[in-house]
Amino acid sequence: MAYLTQPDYVRYICTCGQLKPITSLYFCRHCLKIRCGFCICHEVDSHYCPNCLENMPSSEARLKKNRCSSCFDCPSCYHTLSTRASLVQPRQQEGAGDGKVENKHQKKMYYLACFNCRWTSRDVGIPDQPVASGGWPERPNPFATQINQLLEYYKAIALQEKQEKIEKERKKFAIRGKYLTLTDKTGLTGAMARNIAGLPSSDSGSSSIIAKFVPSQASAEVEELPEDYFTKEVNLNQITSMPQRLLSPEWQPTDVSRLHPIAKLLSVKRSQRCRECDHNLTKPEYNPGSIKFKIELLAFYHIPEVKIISYEPMKAGENSTVLLKLSNPTAHEMTLCLMNPEDIPQVDNEEEQLESSLEKSLTLDKESAPCKPAAAPAWRRTAAPCVRAVGPPVRVAVPQRDDAAEYDDDATHDANDVIVWRKANKLGVRLQVATEAGAARGGAALLALALQYSYRNTVPPAANAPNQRNHILYTTALLSLGNVA
Numbered sequence: 001m002a003y004l005t006q007p008d009y010v011r012y013i014c015t016c017g018q019l020k021p022i023t024s025l026y027f028c029r030h031c032l033k034i035r036c037g038f039c040i041c042h043e044v045d046s047h048y049c050p051n052c053l054e055n056m057p058s059s060e061a062r063l064k065k066n067r068c069s070s071c072f073d074c075p076s077c078y079h080t081l082s083t084r085a086s087l088v089q090p091r092q093q094e095g096a097g098d099g100k101v102e103n104k105h106q107k108k109m110y111y112l113a114c115f116n117c118r119w120t121s122r123d124v125g126i127p128d129q130p131v132a133s134g135g136w137p138e139r140p141n142p143f144a145t146q147i148n149q150l151l152e153y154y155k156a157i158a159l160q161e162k163q164e165k166i167e168k169e170r171k172k173f174a175i176r177g178k179y180l181t182l183t184d185k186t187g188l189t190g191a192m193a194r195n196i197a198g199l200p201s202s203d204s205g206s207s208s209i210i211a212k213f214v215p216s217q218a219s220a221e222v223e224e225l226p227e228d229y230f231t232k233e234v235n236l237n238q239i240t241s242m243p244q245r246l247l248s249p250e251w252q253p254t255d256v257s258r259l260h261p262i263a264k265l266l267s268v269k270r271s272q273r274c275r276e277c278d279h280n281l282t283k284p285e286y287n288p289g290s291i292k293f294k295i296e297l298l299a300f301y302h303i304p305e306v307k308i309i310s311y312e313p314m315k316a317g318e319n320s321t322v323l324l325k326l327s328n329p330t331a332h333e334m335t336l337c338l339m340n341p342e343d344i345p346q347v348d349n350e351e352e353q354l355e356s357s358l359e360k361s362l363t364l365d366k367e368s369a370p371c372k373p374a375a376a377p378a379w380r381r382t383a384a385p386c387v388r389a390v391g392p393p394v395r396v397a398v399p400q401r402d403d404a405a406e407y408d409d410d411a412t413h414d415a416n417d418v419i420v421w422r423k424a425n426k427l428g429v430r431l432q433v434a435t436e437a438g439a440a441r442g443g444a445a446l447l448a449l450a451l452q453y454s455y456r457n458t459v460p461p462a463a464n465a466p467n468q469r470n471h472i473l474y475t476t477a478l479l480s481l482g483n484v485a
């Protein structure tokens with residue numbers, strides 16, 4: 001496992017052309033392709049509060065503006081606030097009776113406190129609450145009416161545009177004369193359809209909202225600054241920082257005394273899908289407390305991992321040796337062959353196909369995606385490998401993963417030219433590489449290494465698909481071997 005600050009020395013080329021470390025890649029078992037966060041669909045499964053782990057449906061989350069109603073963050077240091085209780089004595093009991101009676105009448109009152117910076121809700125004069133959770137006063141948004149007006153206005157515009165589009169489509173089909181629109185077929189009128197969909201019953205509603213809307217006016221006159229603005233000494237302890245202000249955009253307090261607890265933002269659990277075959281690549285368990293996944297097709301479990309052990313300095317026009325560690329994460333023996341990327345047999349131009357299909361789905365408009373000339377894959381724009389493998393291709397068999405062997409200490413050392421040592425599902429191999437004669441000194445020495453590997457698919461095939469379990473797959477990794485000496 002890599003440290004967070006460590007650069008990625010080995011990056012794989014995703015099917016879409018992005019360069020990613022193996023830990024941020026997925027492997028679709030149905031298309032047998034590597035996928036990354038850029039070329040998969042992300043879906044929100046559920047909303048939950050990261051503090052109290054309360055789960056809520058998306059409609060409720062929207063209603064609560066994606067915030068938890070019982071958990072708060074410190075407005076000063078953003079740490080989670082804790083609820084503290086203190087005993088309060090009702091005034092009329094003061095001095096009367098013995099200790100026991102007094103205790104009876106003592107009442108617990110709750111306030112919010114930050115254990116990190118010692119901010120409390122008492123600092124800003126929020127009254128203590130008689131209940132531990134919930135019941136904290138909600139501050140009304142001063143711009144609520146204006147925001148609601150804007151929302152209504154844009155909803156009306158969206159509705160109008162949608163209707164115009166429907167009209168356009170209907171005309172288009174009417175000209176062709178071949179197809180009936182759904183409303184013609186079912187005898188459903190536009191008004192009825194709107195009714196069923198819960199939209200305003202007629203266009204006049206939305207058009208009147210649009211007509212009535214008064215847009216904000218920019219004004220050249222602004223409030224004057226107080227007279228002592230430039231002369232008064234500034235006490236930075238009293239003034240909020242920019243992030244503190246922007247944390248509550250409705251109020252943007254400038255004074256520390258006006259900071260209010262901030263309702264905690266909800267987190268989401270998301271599942272990810274392959275864009276091509278629609279199968280799930282990851283699917284978390286529904287329970288917010290669980291960090292497990294029902295489906296977790298990480299590349300880390302399916303494709304061979306390459307690590308750099310050591311390398312000789314790369315000199316332009318000269319050969320050097322690189323020591324690599326190869327591991328097979330699967331439960332089946334893997335034959336691995338290290339080669340140059342140009343030796344990968346080209347089936348068809350799938351890479352470009354995916355790229356163009358990606359672009360189409362990103363622009364969402366098929367008509368506007370022009371037929372562009374074949375471009376270099378995305379990774380070529382940022383990386384130019386100048387080191388290549390030389391000599392006969394390295395072909396090795398890597399045993400399957402064995403969890404029990406993890407505890408073994410000893411590795412077997414081979415006197416082999418290629419294999420340096422073996423240990424369970426890992427191999428140390430020696431690879432001869434050559435640096436291009438024209439490589440610039442001091443430039444990054446990047447080695448593009450293609451991996452051919454055997455893969456056994458354990459997914460039961462679809463009903464009429466051929467039952468092929470063993471596949472030969474290819475992937476390319478870019479290895480950073482320091483700078484050209």
Ligand SMILES: [Zn+2]
Pocket residue numbers: 014015016017018034035036037038039
């Ligand atoms: Zn990708």
Ligand SMILES: [Zn+2]
Pocket residue numbers: 049050051052053054068069070071264
């Ligand atoms: Zn919560």
Ligand SMILES: [Zn+2]
Pocket residue numbers: 074075076077078079114115116117118119
């Ligand atoms: Zn704090």
Ligand SMILES: [Zn+2]
Pocket residue numbers: 028029030031032274275276277278279
């Ligand atoms: Zn797929």
